[in-house]
Every structure is written in structure tokens, then in C-alpha cells.
Amino acid sequence: MASFPAVLRSEWTKIRSVRSTVWTLALTFVVTVGVGALLALLTNNNFAEFRGNRQTPFDATSTVFSGIELGELAIIVFGVLAIGNEYSSGMIRLTLAAVPQRATLLAGKTAVLGALALAVSVVTAFVTFFVGQSLLGPHSTTIGEPNVLRAVFGAALYLTMLCLFAAGVTTMLHNQTLALGVLVPFFFLLSPILSAVPKVKTLARYFPDYAGSRMMLVYQQQGQPYGPLAGFLICLAWTAAALVGGVLVLKRRDA
Incomplete structure (x- = not known):
């Protein structure tokens, strides 16, 4: 029986040794x-053309995060490759032989993926915010304004x-490829x-994006x-559902 720290070390080695995940x-x-x-630039x-006659306050924070839609694609691909590379190469059979406790295995993968993704995402979010605000000039905001720090996190x-959602689906x-x-x-x-x-846009409002x-x-x-809190809980529910589904499938299907 492999210990959880050993699973973590093994998963960390796998991720950092694959160039595609790093890139x-x-x-x-x-x-x-x-x-x-x-x-932001x-x-x-x-700015005058962008705002038009809008009466709502200008949200300088969400403006600089508008590019996150393309960043989504890269982080989704990372989650898919981090899990899928083992299946495409056949290495998953060796992994399951070394760690037959499949829930423990996925928990280790999730912990390493989550920690790495969170570290990169925090750096990305803060750099995006500060670079974007520097380019917004007089229309910028600061990290100390109400709710701004919460939005960056x-x-x-x-x-x-x-x-993690992408990892669970994979x-x-x-x-x-299918994922x-x-x-x-x-x-x-x-x-x-x-x-x-x-007729269906109400349903789409509860999608993770x-x-x-x-x-x-x-x-x-x-x-x-x-608002933001409900948005967080909805995203968390999608992520948890994907990971629970991953555990159930991993336990019931052969590699």
C-alpha cells in the first residue's frame, strides 16, 4: 500500500517531467x-466610446480580467494533459499497480494539480491586475478598494x-482527446x-464559465x-461533481 506522501511525490515528478504541462x-x-x-490599453x-451613456460604475478590475477567457483554454488543456498523458501512454496501468487504492491515487493527483494550478493562478491574477491597472491610467483602481482584492482572488x-474540473472530466x-x-x-x-x-439562457447562467x-x-x-459568492459555490459544485464522477469511474473501470 503506497502512502499518501509517496503518491504526492510521484505525481509531482510526473507533472514537472512532462513539457506539455509546463508549457x-x-x-x-x-x-x-x-x-x-x-x-486595458x-x-x-x-474610454468615451467604450462607456457610452452607461450609468453603472466602471469596473476596472473585471475589465483587465476580460482576457481570462483565453487563459481558460490553456488551464483546461493543462488539467486534461496532466491526467490524460498517463492514459494515452499506457502508464496508468503501472500507476494503478503501484497505487491500487484508486481514490487515494486521484486524491493525490488532485492535490498536486490543485496546488500547482492555484500557485500559477494567483501569480497570474495579481500580475494581470497590476499590469492592467497601470495601463488604464486615470480610470484604474487599486487593490485596497472595496471588493477588489476579493475579485482578484x-x-x-x-x-x-x-x-480540477477538466481533470475530473478526463x-x-x-x-x-475525447476530454x-x-x-x-x-x-x-x-x-x-x-x-x-x-428560452434557455437562464440555464446557461449556471454553467461554470x-x-x-x-x-x-x-x-x-x-x-x-x-453575485460572487454564489458564483464561487456554483463553480465549486461543478468541480466537485467532476472529481466525484472521476473517482466512481476510476473505481469501476479498468485502465
Whole structure:
């Protein structure tokens, strides 16, 4: 019986030895910061046109996090590859032989993935915020303003939960190509399309991407069904469901 610390060490070695997982984490940082900086610069240079006649307060924090939608893709790919590489290479059989306690194995994978994703996401969120605010000029805000720090951490937690959600889905499907074939259309096609259809857009508001966007808001907007805390709980529920599903499938199916 492998001890949990041994499982953690093994999973950490696997992740850092695979270049694709390292590059996807780096890409999460670069894309989120880069797109956020570009949008902040464009907003500052075209602020009058951007705001129009809106009466609601300008949310400088969520503006710089608008680029997180592309960062989502990279962190999802990281979660998929971190789990799926073992299935595509056949190494999962050796892993299960060494750690037959499948719930313990997935718990170890989740702990390492979650810790690494959280560390990268926190750095990404804070760098995105400070770089973006520096480019917003007179329209910027500070980290000490009400709810701003909470929104920055909300962005980091959202990315972390997306990574774990992707890992849980990949564990259920046992195939990284299939997992990407489900997750990418779900986040970048199905969710946006349903959000634009009047009869079903209420359902789309409870998808993880919409809930995550609520976590990065500083001001509660009129007409929105819920706020940051509810958004966090919805994302957490999606993540927990994917991981529980991963445990159940891993216990019942062969590698």
C-alpha cells in the first residue's frame, strides 16, 4: 500500500517531467496577462466610446480580467494533459499497480494539480491586475478598494477550479482527446450559444464559465441572477461533481 506522501511525490515528478504541462501553465500566464494588458490599453485610449451613456460604475478590475477567457483554454488543456498523458501512454496501468487504492491515487493527483494550478493562478491574477491597472491610467483602481482584492482572488480560484474540473472530466472519459472534444465546445461554443437563446439562457447562467465571471466582479450589476459568492459555490459544485464522477469511474473501470 503506497502512502499518501509517496503518491504526492510521484505525481509531482510526473507533472514537472512532462513539457506539455509546463508549457500550458506558462501559456495560461502569458495569454491572460497579455490580453488583459491589451484590453486595458484599448479601454484607456477609447474610454468615451467604450462607456457610452452607461450609468453603472466602471469596473476596472473585471475589465483587465476580460482576457481570462483565453487563459481558460490553456488551464483546461493543462488539467486534461496532466491526467490524460498517463492514459494515452499506457502508464496508468503501472500507476494503478503501484497505487491500487484508486481514490487515494486521484486524491493525490488532485492535490498536486490543485496546488500547482492555484500557485500559477494567483501569480497570474495579481500580475494581470497590476499590469492592467497601470495601463488604464486615470480610470484604474487599486487593490485596497472595496471588493477588489476579493475579485482578484476570485479570478485565481476560478482558474484553479477549471483545472480540477477538466481533470475530473478526463478521469471519467479515460481519454485526453475525447476530454478536449467535450470541454472545448462546452466552454467556447455551447455556453455562449445557449447564453444568447432567450428560452434557455437562464440555464446557461449556471454553467461554470458564467459563474466564474461573477467571481471577478467588483460591483453587483442590475439584472444579474447572483453575485460572487454564489458564483464561487456554483463553480465549486461543478468541480466537485467532476472529481466525484472521476473517482466512481476510476473505481469501476479498468485502465
